[in-house]
Each structure stands twice: as C-alpha cells, then as structure tokens.
Amino acid sequence: MKKFVVLITIIFAGISFFSCEDLDDKQEEPQLIIKFRFDPNQVRLNNLGQPSSVAPGNAAQxxxxxxxxxxxxxxxxxxxxxxGDGTVLYHAPETTEGGAVAIDFDQAVIVGEGEAFLKIPLSQVAQGNYEYVRVSLSYQDYNISVRNNGVDYDGRLASFVGYNTYINTHSIGSNSFxxxxNRLQGYWAFALNDFPYATSGQAPAGxxxxxxxxxxxxxxxxxSCVVTGKFTENxxxxxNESRDVVVTLSLSINNSFEWQEVTADGKYEPSIGENVVDMGLRGLIPSYTK
Known part of the structure; x- marks a missing residue:
C-alpha cells in the first residue's frame, strides 16, 4: 500500500511539472502595445508643430x-x-464601396483612453533606433458644450478627421446618422445628451x-491626418526584449474643437450660424515603457 501511494505521488508530481512547462511554453511573446492619452494642458500646435493660439474671430474648447x-x-x-519609408506597423482596412478609396469605418478599431489600440509581437517589429512616431487619426467621439438662447447644453460629437471615410450608418447614443x-476629412455629427436634437455638417476642406x-x-x-511626434528618448x-514595450501617444486636445464666432462670447452656438472650422488634434508626444 505504501509503495502504491508513493507511486501515485510521483505520477502527480510529474503531471504537475509537465503542465507548468506546457503553460510556460504557451505564454505570449513580448508585445509592442500602443495606447492613447488625451491632455487638455499639452501645448497647442499648428501644422508645422509650432505653438499656436486660437485664430482671431474664432473660439475653441x-x-x-x-x-x-x-x-x-x-x-x-x-x-x-x-x-511610408519607416516601419509601418498598421494600416486599417479600406474600401471603394463609396467610389474613391476610403477608410472602412465599419472595420475601425475604436478605443478609449488607456486601452490597447494595437498589440504587435515584438518579433514582427524591425530592429532599429526610432526617433519619431507617425499616426494617422481617423475618428474622435467627444463631449462638448453648446449654447442656445442663452442656455448651455451638453452633447456628443462624432468627428471624422481621416482623409476619406466610407460610413454606412453611425450613431451617437440613440441617434442614428x-x-x-464617403465623407472627406472634416465631416461631423452632433447630438444633445438629454434633448431630441441632432445635426451634422462638414468643416472646410484643408x-x-x-x-x-x-x-x-x-x-x-x-x-491626411498623419500627426507626427518625437520621442524624448529614442x-x-x-x-532581445523579454517584456512588453508600451508606447503611449499623448495627444493635445488643448482647444482642439474650434468654431467661427458670430457672438464673441467663447460659447459654441450653432443655432446662430457659428460653424465648426477645425477638429484636428493639436500635437503628439510619444513615450514608452519597457
């Protein structure tokens, strides 16, 4: 009986040992993980990457x-x-359903702040010393404040900033659009949070x-909407990486929603003809942890 117990113990110990080995073998290899962060206090830049203020006659939030x-x-x-000559790690699906080549919105990867947008095995990333990140932004969903007849309301805006996007039907809450x-860069749609009001429009080309x-x-x-940012340290x-490398793309949203004022009060009031002129992100600062 004692010999039987010893034999069973050895067998189970062996199973446990090999099971652990199998689990170790199945562990994921190190990944390059891309995440977004949104910073309202990050420096506000223009197209040339220089500090920029809101244009005269406009207002922003x-x-x-x-x-x-x-x-x-x-x-x-x-x-x-x-x-295109660097290490291109992602190119989203495109379609000609709407005529010209466009981003296929139905297949877009949409994430919130801090969520993984991309996960790529590091073995698939070319070895190198990288100074810059280039990311082509295509879609934003955000909350803004609007004014109507002296009253401020909260609402959500869908902002399509990609070069061209094919859209079937998109929604904001219970509102369908x-x-x-295809919609060129600058198409937007807006809906109030607590009232039955929705509208859409197009910012000027360029x-x-x-x-x-x-x-x-x-x-x-x-x-295009290829925003470029420089690593503080390449x-x-x-x-030889044995752990994940997490790249965080900090995007400046410092007064990034901009409109042309009719009443100079710093309040977005579309009902009096105040039109959206710019929805572009205002800078990119990439960082990483290893």
Missing part, C-alpha cells in the same frame, strides 16, 4: 474625449524618413490641423 480611432501607425528612424457614402514638426524634411499629403528595438 477642449473636448472630453470618449473614443478615438486611427488607420495608420509608423515608427520613423529620423526626421528625413519619408512617410445614415450616410452610406482646415483640419495636423501637426508635423518635420514638415520641412518629411511632409505629409494634403488632407525607442530602440534590438530583438
């Missing part, structure tokens, strides 16, 4: 971001790396700010 999406992500070694067509501090050496196409991928 810093929105409260709920969700965001992007359709392109690239690591660039230097300021002379041309768009059937589009079934009005969306897209900060690119290396525009003189590595320009981006007109109408990101080095050497192929």
């Amino acid at each position: 810093s929105p409260d971001i709920n969700f965001i999406s992007a359709h392109y992500f690239e690591l660039a070694p230097t300021a002379f790396t041309q768009l 059937p589009v079934n067509a 009005a969306t700010t897209v900060p690119n501090p290396i525009a003189s050496t590595s320009p981006i196409p007109a109408g 990101l080095v991928i050497n192929g």
